[in-house]
Amino acid sequence: MSKQKLVIIGNGMVGHRFIEDFVEKADLDKFEITAFCEEPRVAYDRVHLSSYFSHHTADELSLVKEGFYEKHNINVLIGERALTINRQEKVIHSQTGRAVYYDKLVMATGSYPWVPDIKGNESKDCFVYRTIEDLNAIEATARRSKNGVVVGGGLLGLEAAGALKALGVETHVIEFAPVLMAEQLDQQGGQMLRQKIESIGVNVHTGKNTKEIVVGGEKSRNTMQFADGSELEIDFIVFSTGIRPQDKLAKQCGLATARRGGISINNQCETSDPDIYAIGECASWNEKFFGLVAPGYNMAKVAVDNILGRDNEFSGADMSAKLKLLGVDVGSIGDANGRTPDCKSYVYLDENSSVYKRIIVSQDGKRLLGAVLVGDTESYSDLLQYTLNDIELPKHPDSLILPAHAGAKTGGLGVDALPETAQVCSCFDVKKSDIADAVAAGHTTIGAVKMETGAGTGCGGCVPLITQVLNAELAKQGVEVKNHLCEHFEYSRQELFHLIRIEGIKTFKELLEKYGKGYGCEVCKPTVGSILASCWSDYILSSDNNGLQDTNDIFLGNMQKDGTYSVIPRMAGGEVTPKGLAVVAKVAEQYELYTKITGAQRIGLFGAHKSDLPDIWSQLIEAGFETGQAYAKALRMVKTCVGSTWCRFGVQDSVGLGVELENRYKGLRTPHKMKFGVSGCTRECAEAQGKDVGIIATDSGWNLYVCGNGGMKPQHAELLASDLDKQTLIKYLDRFMMFYVRTADKLTRTSVWLQNLSGGIDYLKEVIVDNKLGINEQLEKEMAQAIASYQCEWTTTLSDQESLQRFAHFINSDLQDDNVVFTPERDQKRPAFIEEKAPTYNISLEEA
Amino acid sequence: MSSWIRVCELKSIFPATGVCALVDGKQVAIFRPSDEEQVYAVNNMDPFARANVLSRGLICQHQEQLWVASPLKKQRFNLLDGSCLENSEVSVEAYKARVTDGFVEVHL
Incomplete structure (x- = not known):
């Protein structure tokens, strides 16, 4: 066949x-x-x-x-x-x-993309916004431009305007109609959106009919001429005037x-x-x-x-949408303009926080026909469910859009109110019952449910609702989600952090007596040690907490496979003087250390006997070096490119900023190691977007990216805020760092932490930028304390005779470990393989 | 006939940490879990990495018993009998240890 x-x-x-x-x-x-x-x-x-x-x-x-x-x-x-x-x-x-x-x-x-028939629209400075190729062309042009305009104030046009803004050019939006997003919003909603967008520095021009684009201008490459006789000088134009x-x-x-x-x-x-x-x-x-x-x-x-010969019919589509445009939450459901005969509206307007909400209901007040939400879309999922599932409205429908203090129905519709057949994800037509089935089949995390059902993998707007359904189903099954630290503490790292800080707990013993049980283990000891260090910034080796630290933190070096340690002095921002280099070289020669540039823009010396560490470090500290904390879960380093000081492309002093930041946050113990990057221009030579904190210079300041990493599972950092001056940047960073230190689980890199924050980067922005939790002042204060109490752990250790005794290999002999053996390789040395060592150490295991 | 060998003063071991002692040519890891007079001794060599590092591991409690977690890859060895929690086929030598008159003594 x-x-x-x-x-x-x-x-x-x-x-x-x-x-x-x-x-x-x-x-x-x-x-x-x-x-x-x-x-x-x-x-x-x-x-x-x-x-x-x-x-x-x-x-x-x-x-x-x-x-x-x-x-x-x-x-x-x-x-x-x-x-x-x-x-x-x-x-x-x-x-x-x-x-x-x-x-x-x-x-x-x-x-x-449909482009109106405007004279001059075929210029090489004119673009559309549809494919990856279009985006590449727009970005290349934006780099050599001061300003750009988007023609079209619809959904896609505002999305494009957001992109232009992020590319760092002065951004304009031109709309033919008198309001923005005329398709989805009513007049007042459009007006509110315009105010919000203008307040972040995008120039909006409505009711403008573009006649011609002429090459040349006094300040820009082109001039747009409008039907009303006005003009706008602009470097490049993106058309977003609809599709055909x-x-x-x-x-x-x-x-x-x-x-x-x-x-x-x-x-x-x-x-x-x-x-x-x-x-x-x-x-x-x-x-x-x-x-x-x-x-x-x-x-x-x-x-x-x-x-395939099965019955199925297309019966039209729901055109509701919820999105974030230029940082503004916008939602539109059903008949947003109230065109249904005899419909009635409820309107809530708050000009103080720029929120506008309107619902359109049927004549009898029982059915929701449409809604417009600007500035606050929290009720979107609930409202959408009312229309999609034809749920009868409460007696006072306005309670659905009022804020809590004005008598809103709290708790929302609640997933239990939804019928099993309710469509949760409209992109993939996933019903509530599909999600319940997936949970019953053992998919108990949001990621697993998404992968199994496809829900939430389209536009992503329904993820909060999926999460609610998931949690409700888990609760029905009696599943309790546990993130206990270990068998000795029935608390998460975050909870322990709060207990330690609030109750002023200073030792592991005290915490164990109050909130734990047993002796402790290799999981809780270092975690608590790290929390104590971040909270109280005490010298990490204080005798009370000595037994908590991994060997790396005790001997202030990274243990290598043969039991020797690495020595890595701080070279903030990757800077090192020739004089400093000479001291590093002298020490390396004297103690025969293998020498290599590390991945973190500094010099690592390897193969140091534990007993030699104090001598090595005293020479380095005398020459002005300090510990690089390469052994710690802490800020490792700030990678920088040379920046505007030397580079002919650089627009800001990336090395200067990098050195300042590294010195600001060095030594602070964090839930996992952290890396920063600072690039002096958009070429991004410091690969900052692959770091926990990435900072990229723009013409007018710095763009701040957070929560990226390289390593096993590379993750691109996400934009937290753009065009910041240095003062604001540092303020945001203080808050970000402390918020991470406070809330992350043990050994969680920032990228994973962000993935687990419900609300993701938007939520983080609300906390860090908008002070949603009202804790920013506290975070800044805690950071200031931590910075003020910084000390170089090696300097402190060297001044304490008692703690130096611990560096001898044997407690009862001056000999060194004779199992540490090296073999020459490429003019340096490496640890000897087992078969290269003296036969006495060829202990045979009962089959290991 | 072997006997108890005096190694060091108890107070030279910080509570909750270990030290390495050279006893009769052997590297012995000695642990002091708390500020009491209780000590344990096992061979210092991590049998997986074949490096003398166990004395630098963290003392931990699992299954109501005390272990040391290797600082290299965190395998845990029982402080009483040297058995390995991760792999029952692997073990380290364990030795008797005690405190007498403020001194730590080991019996090989």
């Missing part, structure tokens, strides 16, 4: 979703599947396109799991465009001359298309040719096309079912 030939034209989000769904449902042995992908890469997440500017990796956006197409034997023609369809012969010809035959054809050709269905191929082969564009489809997603389906933005259903991803995913599902 010959296989049925299935061809998909278009490998965007919807085209790929179709294939995923098909692979899941169909017997693939019966099909030969070919997909045309015009772009140079397979499907990627266009919804989160702007995030590309912060991580710059196309892979991060990719929707295709590695090896997915190969595994299912799907032939993807990357970079190949379908040119013609011959419906009589059922064959497609591509631009390379290839002919691909089909039995069933699915068109997922998407849309193209890509129906060129359909027209070429004579398929029926809609009057306003788009390939006409019926409820089964069939076009006028029953062997051809159309899905996503290219399709027009009842003379409507949908520019959101959720309806496209729905159509993909309908098309898969119909091709």
Whole structure:
């Protein structure tokens, strides 16, 4: 039996979703599947396109799991465009001359950005905002520009404006209509949004009709001329004036298309040719096309079912949306403009904190028809559930949008009020019952539920709701989520931190007596030691807490595989004087230490006997060095590029800032090691975005990124705030560091900590920037105390005769460990392999 | 016939830490879990890494018994019999130890 030939034209989000769904449902042995992908890469997440500017990796956006197409034997023609369809012969010809035959054809050709017919719009300074290639071009141009404008004040336009702002150029938005986001917001909502956006420095111009773009200007490269006679000088222009269905191929082969564009489809997603389906933005259903991803995913599902002979119909789509534009929370549900006959509205306006909420209800006041939320979208999920599931409104619907102090219904709708069939994730059509099933099957973390059900992996707007359902289901099962430190403390690190600080506990013994049991172990001892050090900044080796420390912290060096230690003096920001280098060289020669530049821009000396450490360090300290804390869970170093002092591209003094920050935070004990990076310009030579704290210079200040790391699971840092002056930057950093020290679990790097913070980077911004928890003053104070009590642990140790005794290898002999043996290698030395050592140490184990 | 060998003063070992002593040519790790007169002794060599480091490990309690966690890769060895919690096939030599007149004594 010959296989049925299935061809998909278009490998965007919807085209790929179709294939995923098909692979899941169909017997693939019966099909030969070919997909045309015009772009140079397979499907990627266009919804989160702007995030590309912060991580710059196309892979991060990719929707295709590695090896997915190969595994299912799907032939993807990357970079190949379908040119013609011959419906009589059922064959497609591509631009390379290839002919691909089909039995069933699915068109997922998407849309193209529509650019108004303005004279001068073909200039090389004009862009659209749709593909990764567009973004690369915009970024390259932004680098040589002072200002830029987005034409179009809709959802995507404001998203683009946010990207321009983040790229560090003066940003303008031009809208033809009198309000922003006219599609989703009513007039007052649009007005509130405008105020908020202007307050962060974006220039909004509404009611402007662009006539012509002329090359040249007094200060900028181009001048825009408007119908009202006004002008705006601007370096470059991004058009975001709407999209149009890509129906060129359909027209070429004579398929029926809609009057306003788009390939006409019926409820089964069939076009006028029953062997051809159309899905996503290219399709027009009842003379409507949908520019959101959720309806496209729905159509993909309908098309898969119909091709496989199952019943399924497309019945329109919910166009509600919740998003954050330029830092402003915006939500729009259903009939946001109140166009339903006889509907009634409730409005809440708070000009003090710039919040506007409006709900539109049916005449009898029982059903929610629509909502507009600006500045506060906390009630979005609840409101959406009222409309989607047709839940009857409470007697006083205004209680849904009032703040708690004004009599709001607290606690929200509650997931228990939702029917089992309630749609939780509209992108992947996941119901409440699907999530409950996944939890019952043992997927008990938010990550596992997302992976199992697909919920929350589209736009991500439903993640808080998924979390609620997950927690409710776990509670039903009687599962208690435990993060106890260990068998000796039934508290998390965070809880212990608070107990220690609030009760002023100074020793492990005291804590164990009050809140723990037993003797303690290798997990709780160093964790508590670290908390005590961060809270009270006492010398980490004080005799009370001596037994808590890992050997690294006791002997102030990193133990190597043979029991010797490394010696790494601090070289803040990677700076070292020639004179300092000479001392390092002298010490290394005298004690025959292996010498290497470490990954942290400093010099490491390896192979030091424990008993030699005090002598080595006293020489280094005499020459002005101090400990680098390379052995500690603490700030290791600040990596810097040379910056504006020497580099011809640098725009700020990155070394100066790096040295200052390293000296500010050195020695502070943190839940895990921390690394910083400071780059003097956007070329990012310090790789700051791969660090716990990454700072990148802009023309007007510093952009602050947090919670990235290299290592085993590399993670890009996320933007916390931009264009900061140094004073504000340091203030934010103080708060960030202390908040992390206070709240992270044991041995949790900042990236993992952020992933576990519910609300993620947005929540962190609210805490650090907006002082949501009201603790910032306290955090700054605690940091100031910690900084004031810094001491070089080696200097202190050397001045204490008693603690120096501990460095001898034997308590009863001056001999050194004769099992430490070295072998020459590349003009230095390395630890000898076991077989190279004296036979006495070849102790055979009972089979180890 | 071996006998008790005097090694060092008890007060030279900080409570909750260990030291290494050279006893009859052997490297012996001696631990003092608390400020009381209780000490333990095992061979100082970590059998996994074959490095003389156990005296620098953290003393810990699991299954109601005391162990030392190797400072290299954290395998735990029982302070009484030298057995390894992670791998029952591996062990270190354990020695008798006591405190007499303020001095630590080991019996090999």
